[in-house]
């Protein structure tokens with residue numbers, strides 16, 4: 046089995062970390078320290094080695110160390126299927142984030158072809174009961190791990206939709222303007238829906254007969270309201286044309302893949318995820334990213350990098366041991382945070398350990414050997 050892991054990670058003026066460096070070897074990484082010490086900030090930095098705004102969805106200007114105001118930078122040496130890549134991303138104050146791969150300027154989406162990163166953060170604890178947007182984002186991140194070009198389709202779709210929404214708000218009635226934009230939305234929308242359905246199918250197969258301590262989930266896609274959810278290009282095209290009057294009334298596009306919602310059923314109990322206990326809901330999320338890992342290990346050749354923020358604290362000792370065992374079996378580099386070392390006791394020597402503390406408004410990082 047191939048491997049995907051960060052061998053060296055450097056942060057400069059990144060949130061509470063003025064200068065931090067982690068030298069890693071592919072084992073999971075346990076990061077512990079008091080609340081507010083700067084643990085999640087390290088996971089956020091890793092999440093920015095993939096396309097998008099990272100696990101906090103922060104704007105580039107929020108991320109630089111507050112007291113310095115000189116911008117921020119993340120640099121990583123990444124081993125991806127026996128190849129070494131240098132990834133760099135940074136932003137100057139007031140500018141967009143820039144990416145360089147192997148010394149050359151690259152679009153953000155180029156990161157997705159090399160680094161596959163999926164995460165679970167405490168804000169996702171209520172994923173199954175909150176608005177569809179969070180579920181859609183969770184799904185799209187898994188889809189991107191299978192199909193990096195998904196990010197490009199989503200960006201192109203959203204751009205065409207913003208332009209269409211502007212026409213709708215301005216009450217433009219000229220059909221030609223709509224035809225061109227709707228054709229682009231239908232092209233990209235069909236790609237998005239197909240990628241999502243393929244990913245669901247792949248996740249279902251990865252759960253089938255898997256040896257795991259976590260409960261299987263049956264996933265489906267539906268529209269977040271009672272409108273249809275077209276998949277094919279021609280059906281999307283017809284739906285956009287049909288809904289123009291209603292969309293004009295609403296001032297935005299009411300139908301299409303941006304309205305899709307992910308539903309999950311706890312298979313063994315036949316209970317919808319939003320009706321499950323808090324612990325069961327969390328277990329379903331863990332189960333899904335592990336299934337994502339198993340599927341990628343087969344399809345891509347390596348499991349993704351997992352970012353598991355405060356996941357260990359919510360599991361009993363048996364479940365924690367099971368999670369660590371499954372991460373180990375996948376050969377995945379999982380960055381995991383917790384308040385104390387005892388949460389990682391079950392890992393024995395199978396992880397790198399870092400302790401983070403706060404001093405004078407900045408984080409200090411110490412490797413525990």
Ligand SMILES: Nc1ncnc2c1ncn2[C@@H]1O[C@H](COP(=O)(O)OP(=O)(O)OP(=O)(O)O)[C@@H](O)[C@H]1O
Nearest residue numbers: 060061080081082083084085086107108109110111
């Ligand atoms: N742009 C920034 N510049 C400097 N410090 C920042 C910046 N953004 C956030 N911080 C600081 O980083 C700290 C939070 O870091 P982080 O979320 O990584 O903590 P944590 O160790 O994960 O804590 P918890 O256990 O509570 O989740 C806070 O003290 C916050 O003030």
